[in-house]
Amino acid sequence: MAASLTAEQLEPRLGQFTVIDVRSPGEYAGGHIPGALNIPLDKLQRALPDLRAAAERGELAVVCASGARSQTACSQLAAAGIPAFTVVGGTAAWAQGGRPLDRPAGARAVWAMDRQVRLAAGSLVIAGMLVDLALPGARWVSAAIGAGLVFSALSNTCAMGTMLAKLPYNRPRGGTADLDDILGNLRK
Structure with missing residues (x-):
């Protein structure tokens, strides 16, 4: 089982973590933890080399809507030798605590x-x-x-x-970076 953080524990240390949101791009566009990078769970294997490099520079926190997909992602990361924390309760717990969510301009909310x-x-x-x-x-x-x-x-x-x-409404056009751009940000 992956190490975990609550939203309360993550908030004061947010700048110390690279936050990876493993939800679909549509869900991510509907609202995400400030600074989180969107690497959907089905693209995680492709991102492993860049995530490994990011983990060498600092800690990773993985988030999804409720915590199930982030737990799966953390298991995959652990199998690749990459330590990461899962955010308990996910973005829902973050928002329920009155914390802000970032949304790209013009993005519409998509169901979890x-x-x-x-x-x-x-x-x-x-x-x-x-x-x-x-x-x-x-x-x-x-x-x-x-x-x-x-x-x-x-x-x-x-x-x-x-x-x-894979449906179009879960892959919004504009307002979200493509995976290559996100991986490029991880390399910096």
Whole structure:
């Protein structure tokens, strides 16, 4: 298990950390901890050399919406020999404490990924049950979604979240730097 920091512990030391936000670019654009760099969880492996260099210069703090993805990211970093802290409760805990969130100009808020997954999964389950009324056997779609959610919980991964992160509204144009620019900032 990764070392952790609460939002209260991070706030006075914010300038001492390189904060990595592993949410989708859309979620990041909706509001992030000031100074946080956006490296989505699905791009973390590509960023390892630059994160290793950043960790040699100072401490890393990893944040997501609630803490689950940052914990996964910290596990991946630890496996690569890169120490990092996960921010307990994520950006939600940061904001709940009345702390400011940065937003790029013109950015619109996007639902947190876990909320998007709940909406998509619930909609697919209901659709499967309704379609089953006309096409018997369609309820197995609902069963497959349920099995996927169980697997997601047991493995602490989320294929549906990965797919949803690729949708256009989760990858806003303008207002966010691309990964190459972010990695360049880490090298400085």
